[in-house]
Amino acid sequence: MAGQHLKDLIAAYGRRDDLQFRRAVQAIIQEEEAKKHTTLARDLTRLLTVNSSSVSFNEAPVLPEPPLDRDSSTPLASISMPNRRLNEQVLRPDISHLLQEFVEEVGRWPELDTAGLPRRNRILLYGPPGCGKTSSVEALATELGRPLITARVDGLMSSYLGETASNLRKLFEYASSGAYVLLLDEFDSLGKLRDDPSDHGELRRVVNAVLQQIDAYDGPSIIVAATNHPSVLDPALWRRFDVVAELPLPETLELQSILFRILRGRTDLFDIDSTAQDLVGLPHAAAEFAAYSAIRRSVLARNNHVSSAQLKAAIHETTQRRWV
Ligand SMILES: Nc1ncnc2c1ncn2[C@@H]1O[C@H](COP(=O)(O)OP(=O)(O)O)[C@@H](O)[C@H]1O
Ligand SMILES: [Mg+2]
Known part of the structure; x- marks a missing residue:
């Protein structure tokens, strides 16, 4: 050619x-x-x-380029159109319900606006790593039909403090230029900053600037903060969010559900039940890992069916490694 x-x-x-x-x-x-x-x-x-x-x-949407840090020229965020769906997430029923309701509510903002009610557009998700914070935000963006802007809070911190404030402003302006979901990942790094012994008031100003941006935000986007370490968050932070949800470690039934979705048709149901028991205490991501490990073993052994032994080996691999 x-x-x-x-x-x-x-x-x-x-x-x-x-x-x-x-x-x-x-x-x-x-x-x-x-x-x-x-x-x-x-x-x-x-x-x-x-x-x-x-x-x-x-029909493919043209997504605007995220702003750059002036000093390092690195992007302050990434933007994507996720395709994960909420019903693919294995969440506690109350959390699942909360997120579904939120999606419906956003679709009916005009009615709420007319009634003079403030929009709920700030969400805080917390819980151990691998239990669905990032993936649920992706699903939320998909259900809302909005692009997802992901920024790591620590990535906004420039070596020049003045630049950090400007980065924050740029990020929020960017998020206000359309209807997006803005994910502030690693949100706890803000709380850590407050405790920093080298804090001479400058850092505090940065933290306050973030809080102010969140507080004052009334643009078209949804802001979601996610953290693995809620204990380091400043107590003043919690009340600034309209929806606060914990995504905890999965119970046996949830582990089963993840294994079932991936292993369905490839192994015996009985084996899935006992595997789930063995994974209690580990995050959703570990169950996913175990299921794929089992399938990989069966494929490499040129079997269509995942045997009990392959499942056992996959559990062993999963429970032996570190997750958190
Ligand atoms: N609740 C869940 N339901 C389904 N899959 C999950 C769930 N939690 C985690 N996973 C799987 O594990 C991977 C890592 O999870 P992630 O959402 O990034 O965790 P977190 O952001 O809480 O650390 C996801 O891509 C997803 O495939
Ligand atoms: Mg995450």
């Missing part, structure tokens, strides 16, 4: 230009036909037709 067509193809993808993309593929098909590569030409034509109903580049 001529280099120029390949370049056209990539350029068209970069611009999400459906028409240019199709023209480039057509040119490649004609060229392959001329070279008598009929099978390849036919396959390409078929692929182009199949994709025409399911893929439209023109």
Whole structure:
């Protein structure tokens, strides 16, 4: 295939230009036909037709580039369109209900606005690592049909304190430029900053600036703060959030549910039940790890079915390693 067509193809993808993309593929098909590569030409034509109903580049949202730290030129956040769904998350029923309700509520903001009620747009999620904070925020963004902006709070801290304040301002301005979900991950690093013995008042100003940004936020985005260490959060922080939810370690039933979703049809139900028992005390992510480890073992042994021994070995691998 001529280099120029390949370049056209990539350029068209970069611009999400459906028409240019199709023209480039057509040119490649004609060229392959001329070279008598009929099978390849036919396959390409078929692929182009199949994709025409399911893929439209023109519909792909163009996401604005996140702001940069002036000093290091590193992005202050990342932006993505997640595709995880809330019903794929294994959450305690009350938390699941809370998040579902929140999604519905955001869809009905106009009614609440008319009634003169303040919007609930600040969420705090806390709990041990691997129990679904980040993944639930991704699911929330998907359900709301909003892009997700992820910023690590410690990543906003510049070596120049003045720059940190400016980073925060830039991040919140960015999040206010549209309807997004803004995830402030590692939120506890703010609390830690307060305790920092080198604190000469400057750092305190930064912490207060974050609190003020959150307090004063009335833009179209939803702000979600997530932390593994709620104990280091300043007591003054909690009341600034409209929704506060704990995502704790899973109970046996939740572990079972994760194993079942991944291992369904590959192993005996009885084995799943006993495996879940063995994982009590570990996070959701560990159950996921164990399930994939078991399947990997069966695939490498060229079996379709996960045997009890393979499951046992997977549990051993999971419980022997460190999770937190
Ligand atoms: N509650 C959950 N339900 C389903 N999968 C989960 C859950 N919690 C964690 N996982 C799985 O473990 C991985 C890590 O979880 P994550 O949400 O990043 O944890 P956290 O942000 O709380 O540390 C996720 O990508 C997901 O696949
Ligand atoms: Mg996380």
